[in-house]
Amino acid sequence: MKKSILLLSAALLGCAPLVRAQDYHLSAPDGKTTVDIRAKGSLQLSVQHNGSAVVPGLRLAMELGDGTALNGESKVRKTQKQSVKETIQAPVAIKNSSISNEYNELRVQYRDHYAITFRVYNDAVAYRFETDFPDSITVKNETCDLQVPAGSEAFFQWADLAFNSYEHLYDKAPLDSLTASRNTQLPLLLNAPGGQKILFTESDLRDYPGLYFTGQGGQTLHGVFPPAVKTERKNDPSDGGWDRNFYPGSTYDYIARTAGKRSFPWRIIALADNDARLLNNEIVYKLGAPSRLQDVSWIKPGQVAWDWWNHWNVTGVDFRAGVNTDTYKYYIDFAARHRIPYIIMDEGWYKLGNILERTPDVDMKAITDYGRQKGVGVILWCVWRTLDEQMEPAMQLFAQWGVKGVKVDFMNRDDQAVVNFYWRCAEAAARHHMLVDFHGAHKPAGILRTYPNVINFEGVAGLENDKWTDKLATPQMAVTLPYIRMFAGPMDYTPGAMRNAQQRDFAAINDNPMSLGTRCQQLAMYVVFDAPLQMLADNPTAYENEKESLDFITRVPTTWDQTIPLDGKVGEYVAMARRKGNTYFIGAMTNWTARDITLDLSFLPAGNHRMVLFRDGVNADRNGTDYKREERSVTRNDKLTVHLAPGGGWAARIE
Template sequence: MNRILSFATLLIICGSLQAKNHIVTSPNGKNVATVDDGLNITVSHDGKQVVTVKASIRDGLKIASVKSKNINETIQAPFYRQKEIRIAGNQMDVKLNDGFSLQIRAYDEGVAYRFCTTNKKQTVIFDETADFCFPEDSKAWLAYSTNDEKPFAMAFQNFYDETLLSKAKDKYIFLPATIQSGGVKVTILESDLRAYPGMFMKADGLKLRAAFAKYPKTLDRYPWRGMTYVADTEDYIAKSTGARTYPWRVMAITEKDTEMPVNNLVYALATPNQIGDTSWIRPGKVAWDWWNDWNLKGVDFEAGINTRTYLYYIDFAAKNHIPYVVLDEGWYDSSKADIMNPIAAIDLQQLIDYGKKKGVNIVLWTVFNVLDEHLREACEKYTKMGIAGWKIDFLDRNDQTAVEMAERLAKTCAEYKLFVDYHGFYTPTGMNRTYPNILNYEGVFGMEEARWAKKETDMPRYDVTFPFIRMMAGSVDFTPGAMRNGTKHNWVECYQNPVSMGTRCHQLACYVMHDSPFTMLCDAPTNYEREQECVDIITSIPDTWDETRILSGYISSYMITARRNGSDWYVGGQTNWDERKVDISLDFLRPGESYQATIVTDGVNANHNAEDYRIESKTLSTNDKLNIRMASGGGFVVKLIKR
């Protein structure tokens, strides 16, 4: 009876199904997508409807014909959470009138659809309809825009509001969004976003309606940093000329929370590698200056944005086999947006040359549009000087021209063999498959927030929420590694000498748990030098992986991740503010082999002193189990090196 009522409700909300339906089914038979003549796409899992999408990109589109085909791919995935992706699905090609078509794919991991056009003339999209209708009032995890006045202009960083869908706030939501429906979780994402605005949503009863930033008409500029922003817009969202595909609308479907962080649909649906050879791209860890406020101590010079300070950072990186140092904001005059000239206090060529002698490469920070305005000139100059890449910041929008800029930067930088780290950036959409020189993305409420957070901020809860949701979209530049750590009761706000929320082991675990091939060490070198044991743990953890598994966990509670590099395994876990004991089976290890284990756990006093930890070593095999206690806001790391 309840299912009949739910179905009746769905029909009222989303409109009656038409008589003629076309069906595509995932290889395992669990996920089924049905499209009717009104372009309503109904998705079911194990026979239960989980979402219906009213989809349209232009008025008056009608179905002309339908064809089907199989999808079976083996995707090489450099610098991703696993080395290779094998994925199979079934595709329905729906030919429409007016030169448009609709592709719908059903995978075991979820369902995706996109529009295409073969028009040779200019195509203007005034709006796209994507209404995601759910059959019942379900729990949802939603991240809202942080800019109420200009909701499409912000850094794509916020907590997740865990709420019933019907009680969602009247705010714009940025992706991903997760909704519990029909006994599974449906996570809405997008992939292959190119020359088109990214998708926002807004809740409307039991619907999530898509919304898009309008196409910019004029841009203006903030005096500080020279950052551009949209001053006025057109009445349409996108325009393009010639045949093209539009972004994939992805509904990832997961029966267990542990399936979420390893769902590969966003990466798999993106356009394949467009830059060719990737052998020159070198993932690695990076010593970072900004979070620790250049806060060196015990040195005989004034620390700050100057050559002496960065020579010290380079020496620290070299000693610990850290391949990169980033020069963040301040190496050029931001007030003048003068990217072509370092400030007088920085001898950039000296730093680059000294770093190369030490085996350390320099990465330079810049604002998106500032680099774009000098793109080839800057790339040519700084490539000749010897930099390795750019950390590019403050895009803070995802309209069509912003998305085009992001692709243009990645493509051009690849020509000069420069990698990029996109900060102040929208949720990733698989562009790191298309341009593998994009090593990392922000779009996450990361460690930088600890500099200005308040006591009531619940970072440990977020830390075990976003890997399930946000990490489905791609890697995260979370910037971990704090050596000053606070408990729930004694954490203090301190901008110039910041403190992380949670234990030391909570920080160490980030290096295993996060998809992050370019990972910062956020604290000051002189703080690390007093904690060499922790530095050695961090730097011993690989930056790329052959395999990733989520051993156990629940959104907002805790998570345990296991990753393989060659024959060695690394396990990391984190909990929210709840103290927790976990049992970990080592049945993923190769039978008959023994492993030298290094086990780093919260110390017995970590609930009082968050910096307390202990290390032990033992020999383990696939038949063993680990019993680990995580303190409040705690974590752990286990290294399993094959003997």
């Protein structure tokens, strides 16, 4: 990673042993966002954006197990203020290859072994605690209580603190719906009455539990955390999920036991004047700790042919399809023909509970050798706890086979112990030059910058849900995710269904699944959804029968030089342009409401450009597979009127 850093100013505001001023003011580089900080007596801040109080009050504190309170009662020893303007060159360019990182910062250092750092960006405010105790500490609790403007509404995802897959519907409701009996996960997006968008999340989450919010039915969000786990319920191998679902049994009365000298997770308040501005905000990545990897040349993003969603349901072959060597060689042949760099071998290749023991029909060395000959890498699925218990021998075995990465599943918790697993896994995989795709995972929270081999996260109600329900992976969800879940980082939604249905025709069929919405919505997902490791969820036979769609999909990059939000409204529609080199892509999607939108092509360079587009067919409102492929010449002066069918989409490649 190359960075160019320009420190605009670095001024000590108080070098004397004590600083008398207890209230501080900090502004964004563009001056539109300001923060007032009360650092003595009761730690509080307020945030104003364009003259409006978007966060009237935020109370912060940390309580340690020995009774020590980090709450501003201590003496302020010194303060430091600096302005930073730098460019981050991302080794895995999720949205943009060059990321502008400009902010003003205030660090308030207290006499009693702690400090708080505040940063103000043009589109976000962030703060974090830092401690400097000589020994380890117990964090009993952290206070993060936010007041928001009266009349705000939120997009809640109700969640269980103890066991949470992060795969929930969004419930758009008044803020007072958040009561003491409910918890909502992050990211949390609010619509303020003045039209501002306020999004809360976190970054640099390590050796600490994830943050949630609960409430009292008013205008205050109360931060809560999963407690540290003492024991887990005993798993019975005769029960389903015995190798993967580890529910907490008893817990401690604290949230973390950790090093005394450390920095804690960043708490983030992101701001946007309209919905579309949320689509290109990279504050979570910017606040992640810098990469720990010296050599990142081996990290290769790309697309991957996936087996599990389509249930290995290939046809027209002379072997019995399933979890066996012949089937995976078939997937490798398909991937090689269409320049897809990876295949995934999902559940079934090893004996559950023991990664080191393969199932009888799988010759792993033969499969990986065949993939190497064809230029296709193999990524292996596994359950997190089994991998954790066998980490080093498993990684050594994978390296011996030539495996390129792991898809690690079913963590379903973000208490301190399980958060630490993410970091152990990322580090071990990096040592063996392997990619990591976390499934059954919490939201991304900065680790993608620190370990860029962590190339994707699930933590989303993705296409797999269409195998068993029509309630989750819907067009409504598809045009909500980019503004909220995708704000935190990339998401393994696993698009690519070639059987597409409107609501009245949809049926949840596990072994031969379909998607809700149109074919063109599936194509548009490859442009709109961030996913450096991007799945092709359907089976090779289905794609070979739909060559036009397959050709478009396999030409879409999985990393980008530039992201250009065009238009959108949370839960209604989204339109986005992307650039890779000299090629541009556009994706647009709608919920179940048909609509016409206008795409302004002024982002294009001067001159004539060839566009290949896919639009919903005239009968797509009846048959989700109906589409039209067209070619035309366009310039940057064009404005295109695009019709989206119910659950529809529109996608284009411009060269």
